[in-house]
Amino acid sequence: MGNKPISLNAPMNQQLNDDIHIFLRERGADLIGIASVNAWNHDGRVSEAYRPAFLWPLTRSVIVIGMQMPLPVVETTPSVQHRDLYNTCNRNLDGLAFDLSRWLNRRGQASIPLSRDGYAAINVLIDYPRVAFAHNDAAYYAGLGHIGINNTILTREFGPRVRFVSVFTAADLPAGRPTENLCIRCGACVEFCPVNALKLSKRELRDRNAVVADYDRHACALWARAMTQRGCYPCGICTKVCPVGEDRTLYGREKTLGHYRKELSSPVRDAPDPLHRSWNHIRRRGSRLIGDNVPSDTTINTIFQAIRQEILGRE
Ligand code: SF4
Ligand code: SF4
Numbered sequence: 001m002g003n004k005p006i007s008l009n010a011p012m013n014q015q016l017n018d019d020i021h022i023f024l025r026e027r028g029a030d031l032i033g034i035a036s037v038n039a040w041n042h043d044g045r046v047s048e049a050y051r052p053a054f055l056w057p058l059t060r061s062v063i064v065i066g067m068q069m070p071l072p073v074v075e076t077t078p079s080v081q082h083r084d085l086y087n088t089c090n091r092n093l094d095g096l097a098f099d100l101s102r103w104l105n106r107r108g109q110a111s112i113p114l115s116r117d118g119y120a121a122i123n124v125l126i127d128y129p130r131v132a133f134a135h136n137d138a139a140y141y142a143g144l145g146h147i148g149i150n151n152t153i154l155t156r157e158f159g160p161r162v163r164f165v166s167v168f169t170a171a172d173l174p175a176g177r178p179t180e181n182l183c184i185r186c187g188a189c190v191e192f193c194p195v196n197a198l199k200l201s202k203r204e205l206r207d208r209n210a211v212v213a214d215y216d217r218h219a220c221a222l223w224a225r226a227m228t229q230r231g232c233y234p235c236g237i238c239t240k241v242c243p244v245g246e247d248r249t250l251y252g253r254e255k256t257l258g259h260y261r262k263e264l265s266s267p268v269r270d271a272p273d274p275l276h277r278s279w280n281h282i283r284r285r286g287s288r289l290i291g292d293n294v295p296s297d298t299t300i301n302t303i304f305q306a307i308r309q310e311i312l313g314r315e
Contacts, residue, residue, distance in 0.1 A: 031066030033142025036175035061173040069161040078232035080286035093165035111169040129217035135164035143176030150189030150238040159245025189238035231287040
């Protein structure tokens with residue numbers, strides 16, 4: 001534990017805050033934010049059992065770490081490349097949260113990491129579609145982004161293509177504040193969800209009081225299980241199609257909704273568009289989403305429809 005005694009009551013510490021940022025930046029964090037434990041209580045949106053103060057009463061600040069999911073890989077979803085990226089991102093986030101917690105403990109600031117995903121298997125999520133702590137809430141209170149219609153945190157840098165993990169600490173750190181909502185209410189996430197898990201009418205889309213779509217966690221989890229069985233979990237189509245994020249400029253992928261729409265009805269074998277062809281090549285290797293001997297007129301839409309049928313038949 002080092003030489004310093006564990007501190008449960010340190011005053012707000014700007015130097016410690018700066019050191020935390022340096023520690024995390026040097027180890028690969030793309031986004032870093034701090035949320036005060038009071039933010040959950042003041043807002044009151046999250047029920048008590050899911051708040052940091054309930055989960056670990058010593059918590060005074062929540063340190064939130066974000067890592068990007070590069071857009072061109074997300075665009076191949078559902079694919080094993082997307083699955084591998086997702087797992088790597090989760091592993092790195094968990095490692096970084098663990099390392100930061102131990103580093104803070106050695107400096108006398110009692111801290112614990114909360115794991116990235118927090119569920120044992122997709123079947124558990126189907127039965128109990130909620131985890132003990134939502135990192136998205138922490139990212140929102142820390143001011144890293146705002147929740148969008150697709151029920152994810154939209155950030156200026158990466159839109160929703162970023163994953164978060166949290167460290168609870170007894171240190172009192174300068175906290176951020178919730179930011180403006182970047183969601184442009186285009187409705188793409190609702191339109192492209194393969195199981196209609198995001199429900200929002202056109203009228204509701206125009207009503208700015210409706211901040212998130214009605215999210216059917218069960219349908220989303222059933223789809224996730226179907227993708228897991230094919231080796232290409234998670235889905236993430238609602239993060240792929242979201243037009244928000246500076247990463248779109250980096251990769252030259254602005255205004256892509258028409259391209260995504262065309263993808264759905266293009267043949268998975270020898271699609272005329274080079275990007276669609278490349279994504280389908282990736283999907284056909286290493287996962288079982290697209291069989292080797294599919295008829296030449298098979299499209300991603302056809303495959304999704306068949307899986308939807310399978311899910312409905314089973315449930
Ligand atoms: S992850 Fe997939 S199934 Fe779930 S809400 Fe997003 S698009 Fe729909
Ligand atoms: S896809 Fe459009 S409606 Fe959905 S979260 Fe992104 S900006 Fe908002």
